[in-house]
Amino acid sequence: MRASDRAYAALRDDIIEWRLLPGTVLAEVEQSERLGVSRTPLREALSRLTAEGLTTAAGGRGVVVTDISLEDIDELFELRETLECKAAALAAERGDAALFLQIQKELLEAPDLISGADPARHDYYVLVGRLDEAIDAAISNSYLAQAMRSLRVHLVRVRRLAADDAARLTAAAAEHAAIAEAIAARNPRLAEAATTVHLHRSLSHVKATHTPH
Amino acid sequence: MRASDRAYAALRDDIIEWRLLPGTVLAEVEQSERLGVSRTPLREALSRLTAEGLTTAAGGRGVVVTDISLEDIDELFELRETLECKAAALAAERGDAALFLQIQKELLEAPDLISGADPARHDYYVLVGRLDEAIDAAISNSYLAQAMRSLRVHLVRVRRLAADDAARLTAAAAEHAAIAEAIAARNPRLAEAATTVHLHRSLSHVKATHTPH
DNA sequence: ACTTCCTTCAGTGTATACAAAAATACCGAT
DNA sequence: ATCGGTATTTTTGTATACACTGAAGGAAGT
Numbered sequence A, B: 001m002r003a004s005d006r007a008y009a010a011l012r013d014d015i016i017e018w019r020l021l022p023g024t025v026l027a028e029v030e031q032s033e034r035l036g037v038s039r040t041p042l043r044e045a046l047s048r049l050t051a052e053g054l055t056t057a058a059g060g061r062g063v064v065v066t067d068i069s070l071e072d073i074d075e076l077f078e079l080r081e082t083l084e085c086k087a088a089a090l091a092a093e094r095g096d097a098a099l100f101l102q103i104q105k106e107l108l109e110a111p112d113l114i115s116g117a118d119p120a121r122h123d124y125y126v127l128v129g130r131l132d133e134a135i136d137a138a139i140s141n142s143y144l145a146q147a148m149r150s151l152r153v154h155l156v157r158v159r160r161l162a163a164d165d166a167a168r169l170t171a172a173a174a175e176h177a178a179i180a181e182a183i184a185a186r187n188p189r190l191a192e193a194a195t196t197v198h199l200h201r202s203l204s205h206v207k208a209t210h211t212p213h
Numbered sequence C: 001a002c003t004t005c006c007t008t009c010a011g012t013g014t015a016t017a018c019a020a021a022a023a024t025a026c027c028g029a030t
Numbered sequence D: 001a002t003c004g005g006t007a008t009t010t011t012t013g014t015a016t017a018c019a020c021t022g023a024a025g026g027a028a029g030t
Helices: A003-016 A028-035 A041-052 A070-094 A096-109 A108-115 A122-139 A140-161 A166-184 A187-207 B003-016 B028-035 B038-052 B070-094 B097-110 B111-112 B120-141 B142-159 B166-184 B188-209
Strands: A053-058 A061-063 B056-057 B064-065
Touching: A003 A028, A003 A041, A003 B120, A028 A041, A041 A053, A041 A061, A041 B120, A053 B003, A053 B056, A053 B142, A070 A122, A070 A140, A070 A166, A070 B070, A070 B142, A096 A108, A096 A122, A096 A166, A096 A187, A096 B111, A108 A166, A122 A140, A122 B097, A140 B142, A140 B166, B003 B028, B003 B038, B028 B038, B038 B064, B038 B166, B064 B070, B070 B120, B070 B142, B070 B166, B097 B111, B097 B166, B111 B120, B111 B166, B120 B142, B120 B166, B166 B188
Parallel strands: none
Antiparallel strands: A053 A061, B056 B064
């Protein structure tokens, strides 16, 4: 693995997991020493992060970790609704029904995963990730898929702000199952509606449990 | 201006204007000598281009100029319709009516610009660009605006494939005027519809006059 | 003649040295 | 005391040298 990839992955993780807080200046020498790589690959990592919007170039003063305000969350979900509703509708038109039926079945059993031993709910998030990937593949539109992927980076960051209690996760699993069901039923409008419902519930939950730092 | 910015702008222009054709491998030493910069800023430029999707990293063997197939154009317009329709609707809700009324007025006079002396129709494209910027500002959603900006790069590239005859440009100006009018009238659904119509006409024209290279 | 291995070379990935720009701190003047 | 200017210092921007990887071409053996 390239040094620039390691630096990118490490910084990205630190930002997403809120170990590097918004406003933190990422000085090149400092970070390159911390991560054990030279300045050259580190700069490439910072370039990629800036292109994704996780950091912002602060002219002459290095790059700083981008902030996410409450307005940002609203904007983020506005775009997310636009993209994911369209994606769900397209998936319903073009997707493989059997695959989504299978994912729906697993999602209906998700409460077992959530109440399980793992406090990080790793298996649950993997399952949700599989739904995302299935939709990405079904739409067969690389530009749309790319736009959604770049959004998800920011969304994972926001998710870390909310208290992911078991009750909310169980409800979210049911909402995801409804989306998968609608896609499997090849009903674009229903898939779109189910996505809208899910995203609004998610947004409400995030805003309700949002703990200002 | 930084050397990396110059290299980025030069390469981007060369790709958009089809002076660098799809499949061309951009070797670092070769391009750095051609553009008169060192390899370091050139690599940063290539990173940015790759992040935008204008080039693709071909593992270990430099980066190559990305191809745009007919399917890509369909996908591009599918995403474009999704984003710009939403943007038009939001602009109708949140925008400054007077500004869009002014732009509409100028667009109705656009035939004068199109039939003018400039074969590049510079003034016309500036005017259309002002409508885009006005919508970007009106939606007050930086994530959506960013997504549209990254799309426009690819769209300019596609536009160069089509024969921009005076007839089509005149019609397009009228369609743009209709969008501006709907936004000024604060009618989201009409703005969305006008955008849909415009994009479908654009796509038809591109596909009709597309000259395979 | 074909295949396989080795050599060589082109090209990227990384490190570091140097230059330029910007920010800060300090000093002087008003 | 505050404002302005200058000098210093820190940090980024650029160039270049070196290392490593992957590929292509040639030579030798079958």
